[in-house]
Each structure stands twice: as C-alpha cells, then as structure tokens.
Amino acid sequence: MDIRFDDYNAYPDSDIVSVTDKGITLSTGQFIDFADCAANFHSIHGGSGKCVGERDLSGSDPSIAFYTAPLTTHIVFPKRGIFRPSAVSRFHKLCRQITDAGCTTYDGS
Numbered sequence: 001m002d003i004r005f006d007d008y009n010a011y012p013d014s015d016i017v018s019v020t021d022k023g024i025t026l027s028t029g030q031f032i033d034f035a036d037c038a039a040n041f042h043s044i045h046g047g048s049g050k051c052v053g054e055r056d057l058s059g060s061d062p063s064i065a066f067y068t069a070p071l072t073t074h075i076v077f078p079k080r081g082i083f084r085p086s087a088v089s090r091f092h093k094l095c096r097q098i099t100d101a102g103c104t105t106y107d108g109s
Contacts, residue, residue, distance in 0.1 A: 010074040019097040040067040054108030062091035
C-alpha cells in the first residue's frame with residue numbers, strides 16, 4: 001500500500017496504551033504494527049528492513065513518525081507539568097522500547 005505524506009495522524013504519547021514486540025496500541029484502538037511500518041520504510045528508503053519510522057528532537061515537541069499506511073502516524077511528546085517526566089525522557093523511553101522490540105528509527109532531525 002502506498003504511503004501519503006501530504007497528511008498524517010497525530011496522537012500525544014499519553015494515548016499509548018501498550019508497547020509490545022509487535023507494535024504500539026493507542027487508546028483510539030489503532031495499532032501501529034512494527035512489521036508493516038518496517039516494510040513500508042524499506043520499500044521507500046531501503047536499509048536493514050528494521051526501521052519503523054523517523055524520530056525528531058528538533059521541534060518544540062519531540063515526535064516519532066511511524067510509516068503506517070496510507071497515512072503516517074505521529075506520536076508527539078508535549079511538555080507537561082513540572083513534576084511529571086519530561087517530554088524528552090518520555091521520547092527516549094519509547095525509543096528504547098522500539099529498540100527492545102528489535103526495531104530502529106531514523107534520525108529525521
């Protein structure tokens with residue numbers, strides 16, 4: 001299936017219900033399937049076949065864009081209250097969970 005880049009789905013990281021070796025389940029019921037994302041990324045960019053998306057720390061809110069089809073799915077890490085984990089630490093935690101699942105993300109910053 002072709003991926004469109006002219007639009008995308010975006011969710012805050014607070015919508016993540018679970019992360020497994022297979023993918024990410026969101027509170028909306030959407031499932032980000034790592035195998036599908038890796039196949040989509042590979043068909044566009046090549047590489048190892050394990051990359052599921054692009055991570056970006058350069059914006060005001062860190063984000064990870066997963067290569068879901070037909071629209072990419074972006075997980076955004078907005079800033080929260082002072083006594084809660086920072087956006088960057090939550091971003092790095094999800095990156096570690098993706099790596100632990102045997103996948104990678106590309107630095108799109």
